Amino acid sequence: MDFALSDEQEALAEAERAWLTKNDPIAARRPGIDDGPARTTPAGVRHLAESGLIGLLTSDMGGTHVDLAVLVEEHGRAGSPLPVAELAIAARLLEQLDHPAFGATESGAELVVPALASLENPAVHAQIDGGQLRLSGTTAPVTGLIDAHSILFVATTDTGTEAAAVVPVDAVSIRTLDTLDLTRSWSVADVDLTLEEGTWSALQPGTVTFVHDALATFRAMDALGAAARLVDMTVEYAGQRTQFDQPIASFQAIKHHCANMALSVEAARAALWAAAVALDGDDADTRTRAVSAAAAFTGDGASSTAQTALQVHGGIGFTWEHDVHLLIRRIKVDELLDGSVSYHRRRLAAA
Known part of the structure; x- marks a missing residue:
């Protein structure tokens, strides 16, 4: 595949990185990191709405999944708590x-995030009885759910019909999870609802799988952003840290580590671009292969990059004050959600 980001997409990424640098999410998170899960901020939501990023994929904005991918990478790099992909x-x-x-969702006045059953241990059950839709069970973990106003449930019923319903968060029980990730909130919704006819909608066949594929792609893209930042941090540290009166970056073993990290990140980026392009296409089989290949490769590669970054940093990388552990934690959670590496490898093998 011949592919490169357009000048507009490069500018989009640069603008988002500039905003995130000015409004450093990790620096903002540090003072309250022991007080509870990370929360979205009114300023962050206002930025997404005013920049048109919540409505990026809508017909008026005309954005693509590749556009969204470059934004998600920047938010992963910055350790942002904003659920950019989920909102879009x-x-x-x-x-x-x-x-x-x-209308309220696109403007940022109301935050709506999608919730689905877990890919590997589905625990949401949907059933149509006459004109009613019955939803019960527990969703997969959702980031930003504790700050949302409503949940967009997307489910496949016992007869194979696909359905969606927007439900206020106070109609379900929200449980915030204690995860490794200190830069985002993760919650599940326990649901036991009967929705009357007219309060839910039937979906086109394949929509549920498409949403799963989109979330898996952007979860991996988030991990890529964090891994790319770890590469930059590691190269900078290796150039500053001295041993035997010379920078450790001059040692061949360290050079190999940094080169392997950079190679893993660039290869994963190429795979994820292919997955984002497939999300904008019409071929479901191509999308399945591209998404699972990218998610599996990136999940494994980002985790290995994180471990190598910690090894090169040495003792300082283990300290609470350093940002290395925050990015590693984020990568490890990304690796497990919206399909693990082993899940996507199995799916790819069966495709």
């Missing part, structure tokens, strides 16, 4: 459904 995916679905919540 929800806005796109609400527009397709012509849902009344679309």
Whole structure:
């Protein structure tokens, strides 16, 4: 595949990185890191809305999944708590459904995040009885859920019909999870609802799988962003740290480590670009292969990059004050959610 980011996409990434540098999420998180999960901020949501990023995938904005991918990478790099991909995916679905919540969602007045069953241990059950939709069980972990106003449930019923419903968060039980990730909140929704006819919508066949694929792609892209920052931090540290009166970056073993890290990140980026391009295409089989190949390769590669970064940093990388452990924690959670490495390898083998 011949592919490169356009000048507009490069500018989009640079602008988002500039905003994130000015409003450093990790620096903002540090003072309250022991007080509870990371929260989205009004300023962050306002930035996403005013920049058109929540509605990026809508017809008016005309953005692509590649556009969203470059943004998600920047937020992963910065350790941002903002659920950029989730908000954009929800806005796109609400527009397709012509849902009344679309306008408030796109403007940032109401935060709506998608919730689905877990890929590997599905625990959400959906059943249509006459005109009613019955939802019960527990969703997969969702980032930003504790700050959302509503949840966009996307599910496959016992008969294979795909359905969606927007439900206020106070209609379900939200449980915030204690995870390794200190830069984002992760929660699940326990649901036991019967929705009357007219309060839920049938979806086009394949929509649930598409949303799973999109979330898996952007979860891996987030990990890529964190891994890319670790590469930069490691190269900078190796140039500053001296041993035997010379920078450790001059040692062949350290050079090999840094080269392997950089190679892993660039290869993963190429795979994820291919997955994002496939999300914008119409071939479901191609999308399945591209997404699972990218998610599996990136999950494994980002985790290895994180471990190598910690090894090169040595003792300082283990300290609470250094940012290395925050990015490693984020990568490890990304590796497990929206399909683990082993899940995507099995899916790819069966495709």
